[in-house]
Amino acid sequence: MLEWIQRGLGQGRITTRYPREPEPAPQGYRGSVEVLDADDPPPELASVCPTGAIAVAGRRWLTLDRGRCILCGECVRRAPERFAFRGEYETAGRSRAGLVVDGQRRAGEHATRKALGEQARMLRRSIHVRHIDCGSDGSEEWEILALWNPSYDIQRLGFFLTNAPRHADILLVTGGVTAPMRGPLERTWNVMPGPKALVAVGTDACSGGLARDGGLVAGGVDRALPVDVYVPGSPPAPIAIMHGLLLATGVLTEARAAA
């Protein structure tokens, strides 16, 4: 056992300092897609996207819905002058409409990184998180779980995992809600005490993703329950989910202030 302790200490610090310090994405990381040029979009551009995230209307109207984007890069390959990958983590947003980007408007929450850290502090470092899978592809679970590994260690910000929904402040939902999971999802949410926040993790949870039109998936968690924070990405990286969780603490502090 002593050897394990030594081994643990020998590692040194590898944990990210996010949100106190910025965490830049590695070079070439495909975190989100942005619209570079919205002028005169050809109407057939919309059909490039396998999940229908791209909308073309009129001469200067080209939008990309990150809540539907699975980051497959078909648009970037087909029209590199109009779309490009961006290496960013902070893609989460408090509203579904806020995930839609065009040439000028960039998505994302404008609260600064530091302010988000403060919000978590205001809750006295005790936020309990519960997760429920409603039809993900399994990768979102890995990325959520990674938050509690030494590289991200979200416990340092006061986020704890809880098994009991009655103890939970935040519910993380993955997947676009399959029929057999709808009942368990609603029941889990209903027994959580207020103030509470629901975070949809991953493009599948935001909109159903590729499974949306199959008829077996409701098409996004917000078809079943009100969503407070959307974290797009297929799957979102651990830092992106951490950003979403910090946004969710804002929901909790606002609710507390109102009470």
Place this chain on the structure above:
Amino acid sequence: MSVTEQRAGIVRYPPEQFGAIREPAPAGEVRLSVAASAFASAATVMQEAGARFVSMFAADTPERSLVAAFALRGELVLVRAPAGGDRRASVSPVADGDTRARAPGEEIAFPGEATAFESIGAWWPAARWAERELAELHGLRFRGAEPAAPLTAPDADSLEDRQVSGLDAFSIPYGPVRSGIFEAVQFHIETGGEDVARIHTRPFFKRRGMETRFAGLAPDLGAHVAERIAGIAGCAYAAAFAQAVERALGVQPPPRAQRWRAVYCELERMACHLDVIAKQAETTALYVGQARFQILKEQVMRLRVGLTGNRFARGMIVPGGVRGEGMMDLGELLAALDSIERQLHRDRRMFLGTASMTDRLIGTGRLPRALVEEYGAVGPLARGSGLSTDARHERPYGNYVRVGPQVVSERDGDAMARVRVRFGELSESLRILRQAIDHLRRRDGQLQSALPAGGEGAACGWVEAPQGELLMWVEVADGTIGRVHVASPSLRNWALFDHAFPKDVLTDFAFIEHSFGLTPAGADR
């Protein structure tokens, strides 16, 4: 009769003996066609020949049929019986360039008038779930199949399949909302308090209809769907899909693309195995050990970001080859792998030398070899029980034709054996990675072979995914994908979970579940 046919045991069991007709097939596949009435007896012949049952599915090529796939001495034998009804245009015509057109999600392959078949699952447990899936989702009838609660439409509250009764016996429904961060699946644990009398696994809580999502897509778009069937094994799924399309169209991916695929698939295997080992350490509260293996897994994830820009190496494997070169300097990649191997070496020694860890694994969840064979289980689970089933070795594909993996096998059949298999395979993956990267460094070459426009055909593709052998049947018509069947290792292995508690108690549950290392997303599709 060729050497491969002799090897495949067809000499002892000539197809004519059970009234089968040989049909043309791509290399590595033997396709036999029988009458519907002879389908079950053909399966008997296969079982006697020592075949492993792989899957059973509905196909539209060359006509509407029921197909059973068997692995028999280095060959894949597909036995097909026409199932009545006309070949229906299952793929809706696709408008030019519109990638969103698709067939509806719920699609019944065999409407009411379809032929009824003799049940195979009645005497071959491996076929049981496949049959129930076909009956429930595709309307096929099997005579002599045992009646059971619906498999594919589970109800979280129903306990109707409870069997154990008695004064002290009770049933614990565990899931689909799990404790911790796990995918949705439900277990009914029937217990008297400590001893586990019976476990009943209920998958399909997260069936998204991914197989039907392929219909009408161009092959390169199909790869995105394949990657998202089971996210943690996305490269394996994309590779199996790509190989099926390539075999159907008679295209050979260039050697350089095959090497890149091996790099992505082996990195994925490492990440999955490290994840399982970290979870095992967590269950015994060996937290430093857990952290160490999580750190190693994170290193692998970051290598994939360096290579592909995605933590799961998504978007790289496509039918015909790979989309591009890895972005990372290959010398750096080799150095990173060396560093991972050094750390892994020490962590493994410490893990296997920690008695509090190994005591909980030794003898836990013992699966006898005969049972594993009967259920046609695959992957580290089968190899932990003394089998040498490994698709890379049995039916080498892609890069593994040149670099044969050494199959890691353990005899004990317990959770410890499965952990040892995973440790062995981590070293083996590192060896294969080095060899592939070495080649990539020294030689240049093409990355993609063009797929013929408007190509047609149907074939199986297979890959050894981290969870076990993965088989995909893909039909291509007019250059777009039609019917797809995924025989996922997770679903096939899960059928064994009900038998994995011979002498184990309730507290062993987490150890045994993690030692299986399966993914519900892959099982439910």
